[in-house]
Amino acid sequence: MKLIVGSGRLASMVLTVMRENNETYLYGRNEETVTQLLKQFSFIKKGHQNMFSQVNEVFLCLPPSSYESFLTTHQNVFSKKVTFYHMATALLEKDVKKMVEGKRVIPLKLAGHATVAKKEQNGLFVIPEHVRHERESIANCFPSMGVEIASEEDVLLANQLGTEAAVTTVMKLTETLKQHHISSAIAKQTINQTLQGVITGYQTNDLGGFAKKIVEKLKQKGDGSNEDG
Structure with missing residues (x-):
């Protein structure tokens, strides 16, 4: 039972x-x-x-x-x-x-x-x-x-880090959308769907062309930072 x-x-x-x-x-x-x-x-x-x-x-x-x-x-x-x-x-x-x-x-x-x-x-x-x-x-x-x-500690740390990253991303994106005067309806859909869709696509290696260009740009930026020390 x-x-x-x-x-x-x-x-x-x-x-x-x-x-x-x-x-x-x-x-x-x-x-x-x-x-x-x-x-x-x-x-x-x-x-x-x-x-x-x-x-x-x-x-x-x-x-x-x-x-x-x-x-x-x-x-x-x-x-x-x-x-x-x-x-x-x-x-x-x-x-x-x-x-x-x-x-x-x-x-x-x-x-x-x-x-x-x-x-x-x-x-x-x-x-x-x-x-x-x-x-x-x-x-x-x-x-x-x-x-x-x-270990339990691994789960706790992973969930804490994931939660912090998610909240930070949403708060930053919300503020950026406001600064660009994006309507509340579009902003809501961007947060609700674009974030989740891109994250899923990144994990499954199924990104669209626009997202792939951004990934490549970020990787190049990261490589440049490493070269600069």
Whole structure:
């Protein structure tokens, strides 16, 4: 029996890529978002505290600030054999273990963004080396997701760097478009579609002619900077 705890973006993504199982339950404090997910995913059922003792696997799709309140309140209700899949990027396994008093914890981190992974219905989960043996079972549970072996710290750093780069780019582009008096409608589409399309094309080596010229120009500029020392 599986239990998804939380009803936000991460929980929605997890349910989207999870293999359907009629023994999957959803528990969350926000009744509105829980109800929405129950309607969206017909294979899940609403979870209640009185069935926590029967759960084998718990997927913690909570923000870091909500971990302690949930676990300290409910962890004694769960079986000693339960496994907590800990998914908050900003928390480490050692921190969560302190909250569950010896129960099993497996870090299961998403490298990337939950909204995009849900939309594309694929992505990459990361587990650390010491639980490598869990790779096959996790891949079976999430058939459209890749499973990589790496440290929690690597995922945290990669997501931090990616987020910082994305925010910096959007803020800079927004300001530049304003300076050129580009209409808000065109600016919105440029940010929403041009950025994503070019990034995807760059990664898949499928850029258009205009983008290829810009890449070559930037490479030449970079080579010139290196030559200058």
